Every structure is written in structure tokens, then in C-alpha cells.
Amino acid sequence: MGNIQLQGVTKSFGETTVIPxxxxxxxxxxxxxxxxxSGCGKSTLLRLIAGLEDISGGKIVIDGKDASDSPPAKRGxxxxxxxxxxxxxxxxxxxxxxxxxxxxxxSATIDKKVRDAARVLNLTDYLxxxxxxxxxxxxxxxxxxxxxxxxxxxxLFDEPxxxxxxxxxxxxxxxxxxxxxxxxxxxxxxxxxxxxxMTMADKIVVLNxxxxxxxxxxxxxYHHPRNLFVAGFIGSPK
Ligand code: ADP
Ligand code: MG
Numbered sequence: 001m002g003n004i005q006l007q008g009v010t011k012s013f014g015e016t017t018v019i020p021x022x023x024x025x026x027x028x029x030x031x032x033x034x035x036x037x038s039g040c041g042k043s044t045l046l047r048l049i050a051g052l053e054d055i056s057g058g059k060i061v062i063d064g065k066d067a068s069d070s071p072p073a074k075r076g077x078x079x080x081x082x083x084x085x086x087x088x089x090x091x092x093x094x095x096x097x098x099x100x101x102x103x104x105x106x107s108a109t110i111d112k113k114v115r116d117a118a119r120v121l122n123l124t125d126y127l128x129x130x131x132x133x134x135x136x137x138x139x140x141x142x143x144x145x146x147x148x149x150x151x152x153x154x155x156l157f158d159e160p161x162x163x164x165x166x167x168x169x170x171x172x173x174x175x176x177x178x179x180x181x182x183x184x185x186x187x188x189x190x191x192x193x194x195x196x197x198m199t200m201a202d203k204i205v206v207l208n209x210x211x212x213x214x215x216x217x218x219x220x221x222y223h224h225p226r227n228l229f230v231a232g233f234i235g236s237p238k
Contacts, residue, residue, distance in 0.1 A: 001063055001076075002028040002153040002186030004049060008058035011044055011210075018044050019210040021058065026154075026188065026203075031180050034190045035197040035233065036207035042190040045207070046156050049188065050079050063153060078147035079156045082163055086131040086142055092118075093127040096145040110149075117145040120182065121175075136164045137172055144179070154186035161196070173200060194234055198222070206230050 004026040011019035018041050026032050034042045047053040049060060051072035060068045067075050086095050096117055100110045118124045121141040131139050140160060147155055157176070161169045177200050180187050191197060197204050198218045206213040206221065206229075214226045218234075225231035 003063050004154060005061040007061065009048060009055050009060060010057040011048055012056045022212060024205065024212065026186060029184045029186055031187045031200060031202045032205060033197040033201035034205050034207055035192065035194060038192055040207045041210040042207055043158055046158055046188060046190050050077055050156050051075050076153040077156055078150050078152035080144055080147045080160055082160060086139060088131055091128050091130060092123060092142050095142050096149055099146060099150050113149045117148040121145050137168045140164065140172055154188060157189045159191055206233060
């Protein structure tokens with residue numbers, strides 16, 4: 001579970017082609033970072049995978065099944081939104097439980113899943129608080145908790161730390177990496193920050209104007225950038 005293949009995926013908005021054609025395979029359990037400058041198509045690509053946008057052409061295959069036309073809820077993926085997407089009037093417990101309640105899961109099962117997620121995320125002592133009574137990092141963990149309880153085949157993150165201050169960002173970066181090591185679930189993480197990419201990724205996908213400039217491990221990209229664009233973004237030119 002958690003294998004995602006993009007086969008000739010394209011995306012246009014009206015006359016404007018944002019993704020000319022992308023082929024990419026994400027292996028089960030991999031931590032993949034999409035990195036590139038603002039406007040290069042990172043969010044669009046993630047939203048296509050999530051099913052929040054329709055592809056204009058090509059195919060998206062998730063765990064061997066053509067999911068190109070599947071609605072988001074059928075893809076088994078969980079998008080982690082920025083922490084401000086929490087419900088301010090609900091407790092942490094209810095925020096995390098929300099997707100399970102929507103799915104009509106019985107409350108004893110919900111309770112176990114919420115408490116398990118809270119334990120993993122060090123939120124056990126904060127379950128009765130409201131988001132407004134938490135730090136930025138704790139709020140981001142609640143947003144992750146809401147994804148964890150759904151036990152997705154993959155987590156999709158779109159610049160989840162961009163609202164946090166620099167010190168907190170470093171801490172959360174480590175927490176998300178630890179979470180990946182513990183859960184061993186596929187994660188796709190979008191950022192324009194090359195330090196996040198270099199420190200978190202198993203595999204980095206560098207995007208430039210909707211095209212893949214290069215795919216590789218952090219060390220491969222650092223030592224062997226294919227062109228000046230990649231070098232300027234990640235490594236040193238050779
Ligand atoms: P990134 O996340 O890398 O900053 P985006 O995926 O948000 O980039 O945007 C890529 C390009 O697609 C941009 O030029 C943006 O203006 C365009 N774009 C994104 N969403 C839409 C939309 N709904 N309609 C028209 N153009 C869009
Ligand atoms: Mg974006």
C-alpha cells in the first residue's frame with residue numbers, strides 16, 4: 001500500500017498548461033519531496049494526486065488501480081492541511097475524531113484511534129483544549145493527527161510548516177521525519193525550502209515550470225545536479 005504512479009500526467013487551466021507531462025513512480029513507504037520555486041506547479045501536482053483537481057491527460061495509478069477519475073475520498077490518501085484549517089470551536093479530540101465521525105465509525109473505535117494518534121504526536125495532555133489554546137507546533141500536530149486516524153496509504157503535505165517561525169520549523173521537520181520512520185507510510189511533501197528537501201527526503205523531485213528537472217536522492221542531486229537550475233536550487237554546479 002502506498003505506491004503511486006504518474007503516467008504522462010498533464011494539467012491545463014483553460015489555455016494555460018501548468019503541467020506539460022509528468023512520469024513519476026513513488027514507492028511504498030518512500031518520503032518524496034517536491035521542491036521548486038513558487039509557481040512551478042508543486043501544489044497543482046499534489047492536488048492532482050489527491051484528486052482535488054482533475055487531470056487533463058495521462059493516468060494516476062494508486063496501488064495498482066487506475067485512480068485517475070476517483071474522488072478524493074476513494075483514493076485512500078490524506079492531505080495534511082496547514083494548522084489554520086482546524087475547527088476553532090472544537091476540542092483537539094473532536095478535531096482529530098472529525099473524519100472518523102463523518103465516516104460513521106463507532107465511538108469506541110474512534111476513541112481508540114484518537115488516543116493512539118494523540119500518543120504518537122504527544123498530544124495526550126491536550127485533547128480537551130481548543131486549537132486557540134495551543135502553540136503553532138501543537139496545532140500542526142493536531143492537523144497531522146486528523147490525517148493519521150484515517151490510516152491512509154499516503155500522507156500529502158503542502159508546505160505544512162510555512163506558517164511557523166524558524167525555530168519551530170526545525171522541530172516540526174524532525175517530528176515529521178520521526179513520524180515517517182515510525183509509521184513507514186508513503187509521504188509526499190511539498191516545499192520551496194531546499195533545506196527541508198535535503199534533510200527530510202528519501203527522494204527529491206525538482207520541478208521547474210511544471211516539468212521534472214531531476215529526480216534523485218539528496219546526495220545524488222547535491223553531487224550530480226543535472227543542470228544549472230538544479231544546481232542553483234540544491235547542490236553545487238559541477
Ligand atoms: P506552486 O505550488 O509550485 O507555487 P502552483 O501549483 O500553485 O505552484 O501553481 C502553478 C501554476 O499554475 C501557477 O502559474 C498558477 O498561477 C497556476 N494555477 C494554479 N491553480 C490555478 C487555477 N485554479 N487556475 C488557473 N491557474 C492556476
Ligand atoms: Mg504551492
